[in-house]
Amino acid sequence: MQAVQITEHGDTDVIEYDEYPDPDVGRDEVLVDVKAAALNHLDIWTRRGMPGLDLEMPHIPGSDGAGIVEDVGDGVTRFEVGDRVALSAGVGDLRMDDPTLDPRYHIIGEHVPGIHAEYAAISADNLIPVPDDVDWTVAASSCLVFQTAWRMLIERAELEASESVLVLGASGGVGHAALQIADHAGAEVYATGSTEAKLEYAKDHGADHVCNYETENFADWVREETGGRGVDVVVEHVGAPTWQDSLASLTKGGRLVTCGGTAGGNPETDIPRIFWNQLEIIGSTMATPEQVDDVMELVWDGTFEPAIREELPMSESARAHEIIENREGFGKVVVRPDSELQ
Template sequence: MQAVQFSEHGDTDVIEYDDFPDPEPDDDEVLVDVKAGALNHLDVFTRMGLGALGRLDVEMPHIPGSDAAGVVAEVGEDVARFEPGDHVAVSAGLSCGHCEFCRDGEPTLCENFQIIGEHVRGVHSEQTVVPAENLVPVPEHVDWEIAAASPLVFQTAWRMLVTRADLQPGESILVLGASGGVGHAAVQIADYVGAEVYATASTEEKLEYAAEVGADHTINYDAENFADAIADVTDERGVDVVVDHIGKATWQDSLDSLAKGGRIVTCGATTGRDPETDLNAIFWNQYEIHGSTMGTPGEVDDVLELVWKGEFEPRIRETLPMSETARAHEIISNREGFGKVVVVPDSEL
């Protein structure tokens, strides 16, 4: 088969689309003919060798990709949930299933939590094998691009807002980086919950898209400081919740945007993991800080059911053949466009 792959960490020139041994499913795995994959900022960091907790150590050559959808080709002997011909999408979180946190229904806190495409071989290839428990059914009316682009960002945003931040109708929320995958999913979910949504982006075109998917107020962070803008439009009150997956460059302004007793929720730190922070402001204003990663199986089912029904929609900024995955990485790194970047096996084009 053909697969996106790299044999060393580095810039986009390490990415190849070339022959790779055909995968074979184990007893608990499913072989999937991939129809589409989607990229996340995670793929850029993985290519560079950067994991959430430090340098990555993955088997080379490595196939990246945490998002994909396709048709079941073969199932292992112990798999009962799926059969050949089923439409499926990948949910990329891997957990051990038996530690304290897995037993408590919190597999994203698993002591051995890993992500397909980051810590283990990914799914940007003509075929892939995935544990059956990491596949979700996809209705046949759902386009492959939508099915591939939805799982990681919508489960992440759903857990951040609904579970961790406990966002309520009538509350106010600021979503940073609303043009990215998680950001544009968070805007839609916040609007669905019934919150008043403030969103930031770097161009007027991106802000228009954010408004289209549910933002009530938009802020161009290249034109003005977003914390000052929030203070102006809320009469110095601030917002109840801030979604910050940017990290070092925005952290203090995110805290400054909160109302007293407000919550900040984070799932990433694309600009750096070690921001300066004002601890006095945190305890004096009784802020809550919530970390969040991926979603539980129940959360995945809840949010994807809404995607399949059309309540939420991942915006696709560009679709490329897998042989042009290097260009897909550039689009994400350069923050071009709004929404998700999809890659399709060249043999499917």
């Protein structure tokens, strides 16, 4: 089969689309004929290399994708050949109340081979059914960001309808999902973006107030918009460049919920502000299977929709990485096996 492969950690020149051995299907696995897949910032970090990430090379990336069941292992009862499925990439002990807290928790595409290939052998526990009327592009690009944003806001921050939320980078992957979820929950939504087009997208998808962070300090803007109060919740996934202003945007007793630091993972922090204003700093990673089911039902019925910035053949995956790294446009970048486009 053909597969996207990272041959070593580095820049986009380490990405190849070439022959790779066909996957063997284990007893509890499903062979997926991949119809479409999508990129996340996670793919950029995995390609570049991170402390503690020890991968066997070449490595197939990809934590988002969807396709048709081609074969099933002897122990699989949930799926049959011909079923439509999408990947939910978090792997934890399902006997735990919260598998994301499993010390061995890991992510398909980051720690183990992913789904950016013509075929992928995936544990049945990591697949979810896709309705017949859902487009492959939607099915392939939704699961990681929507489950992440849902857990952040609904489960971890326990957002209530009467509250206010600031979503940073509201047109990015997690950002555009969080924007829609916060609006759906009935919150007052504040959003930031770097261009007028991104701000218009944010307004069209749930933002009540928008700020161009390239021309205005968003913490000052939030304070002005809220009469000096601040917001109840900040959705933070940028990291070092925005951390201090994110804290400054919160009201007393507010919650900052973070799922990553795409622009820097070790920010300076304001301890006096945290204790004096009694702020909560909440970490969040992926979601439980039940939470995935809850949010994906709302994707499948059209309540939530992924923004797609570009669709490319998998052979152009290096270009797909560049689009995300260079912050070109907004939304998800989808890649499809070249054989699907012929």
